[in-house]
Amino acid sequence: MPESTMSESIGPESTVPAAVSCPAGFITNVRESSGLIRLDLTLDQPVKFLPGQFAMLNLAGDRPFVFSRPFSILSAEGTTMSFLYRVVGRGTEAMADLKTGQPMTVLGPLGQPFPGPTEVGDKPVVLVAGGVGLPPLHNWLARYGRPDDLGFFGGRDGGDIPWNLLAGKWQVSVDKAMDIPAGQEAYEGLVTELVAQYPALQGDRPRVVMSCGPIPLLKAVAALAHDRDWDCYVSLEEHMGCGYGACKGCVVPVQDAGPDGWRNATCCEEGPVFPAEEICWDRYGVATLPQVD
Ligand SMILES: Cc1cc2nc3c(=O)[nH]c(=O)nc-3n(C[C@H](O)[C@H](O)[C@H](O)COP(=O)(O)OP(=O)(O)OC[C@H]3O[C@@H](n4cnc5c(N)ncnc54)[C@H](O)[C@@H]3O)c2cc1C
Ligand code: FES
Numbered sequence: 001m002p003e004s005t006m007s008e009s010i011g012p013e014s015t016v017p018a019a020v021s022c023p024a025g026f027i028t029n030v031r032e033s034s035g036l037i038r039l040d041l042t043l044d045q046p047v048k049f050l051p052g053q054f055a056m057l058n059l060a061g062d063r064p065f066v067f068s069r070p071f072s073i074l075s076a077e078g079t080t081m082s083f084l085y086r087v088v089g090r091g092t093e094a095m096a097d098l099k100t101g102q103p104m105t106v107l108g109p110l111g112q113p114f115p116g117p118t119e120v121g122d123k124p125v126v127l128v129a130g131g132v133g134l135p136p137l138h139n140w141l142a143r144y145g146r147p148d149d150l151g152f153f154g155g156r157d158g159g160d161i162p163w164n165l166l167a168g169k170w171q172v173s174v175d176k177a178m179d180i181p182a183g184q185e186a187y188e189g190l191v192t193e194l195v196a197q198y199p200a201l202q203g204d205r206p207r208v209v210m211s212c213g214p215i216p217l218l219k220a221v222a223a224l225a226h227d228r229d230w231d232c233y234v235s236l237e238e239h240m241g242c243g244y245g246a247c248k249g250c251v252v253p254v255q256d257a258g259p260d261g262w263r264n265a266t267c268c269e270e271g272p273v274f275p276a277e278e279i280c281w282d283r284y285g286v287a288t289l290p291q292v293d
Helices: 090-096 131-144 191-197 215-228
Strands: 005-009 018-031 037-043 054-059 069-072 075-077 080-085 104-110 125-130 150-155 170-174 208-212 231-235 251-255 262-266 273-275
Touching: 037 090, 037 104, 054 080, 069 080, 069 131, 080 131, 125 131, 125 191, 125 215, 131 150, 131 208, 150 191, 170 191, 191 215, 208 215, 215 231
Parallel strands: 125 150, 125 208, 150 170, 208 231
Antiparallel strands: 005 018, 018 037, 018 104, 037 080, 054 069, 054 104, 075 080, 231 273, 251 262
C-alpha cells in the first residue's frame, strides 16, 4: 500500500469512490452526548464516500498504533471528514485526547456501502442504528431520505442520545428512561421492539431495512426483516488489521454454494455491508479474537 495514494477503487468504479491515504490535521473533538464524540478532521484533499463506507484512522508522528482503527464515515464535505465514536480502549482514548492541529492519517473510503436509491427503488427504507452504528445510517437519511423513510436510534439513556445530530428526524429508544431532555421523547426498551410496534410499519408494504450496531441488534433486525419479508442489509463491525483485504483478520462467515455451505468473507472488502440473508448468523460473533496493540 503506497503511503500517498491507493490507485484502485473498491467495487464498481461508477459508484464506489477510490480510496486515498492522506494526512489529516486540525482535529476537533465535539461531545455529542455523554458517550459519543464527533471527530472532525481536515484532510489535505477532498474525499467522496458513500454511506456505509469507513476509513482506517491512526495517529501520525512519533506514536502511531501498529494497526489503524476502522470508523464509519459520518460525513465528508470538502476537506472536512467527520466520525462519531465512543471511547472503548487505547485507540479511541488517544483520539479523545487529540488536540487541535495534531496530525492523524486517514485511509479511506473503504468497503462496500449500503444500497442507494437506485437499488432500493420505491420501497420505503427503515434505518435501525444502535450506539456507534449511527454514522452510516445518519448519512443515508441525510443524503437520500424520502418522506416514507424512517430512522430509529437506540441508546443507553437520554444522556447517551446525540439529540442535536438526530435533529428530531429519528425515533429514539433508550434502555433506561432517564435524563431525557424536556421536549424530547424516547421509548423505553429495545430499538427493535420500537420498530416492531411502530404504527407506520404495520401492514404488508414491502420495505428495505438497513442496520448497524451491536451483533445482537443486527440479529434481531435480521429476524424481524425475515418475519416481515423485508429486504435487509447489515453493516458488521469486525476487528480489522489493514482495512483493504490483505491481513484476513476480519473474516465473517457467509453462505456459499460450495460443499461446506459457507465460507469466510473479508468484512473490510466484501463488506462491511452485507445482505442479512448471506450471513451465517449461527456461526457469527461466536469466536473471541485477540486484542491489538
Ligand atoms: C467497519 C467498521 C466501522 C466502525 N465504525 C465505528 C464508528 O463509527 N464509531 C465507533 O466508535 N466505532 C466504530 N467501529 C469500532 C471501532 O473500530 C472500535 O471501537 C475501535 O477499533 C476500538 O479501538 P480501541 O483501540 O479504542 O479499542 P481496543 O483497545 O482495540 O478494544 C477495546 C474494546 O473494544 C472492542 N473492539 C475493538 N474493535 C472492535 C470492533 N471493530 N468492533 C467491535 N468491538 C471492537 C474490543 O474487543 C475491546 O473489548 C467500527 C468498526 C468497523 C469494523
Ligand atoms: S482488515 Fe485486513 S483483510 Fe480485512
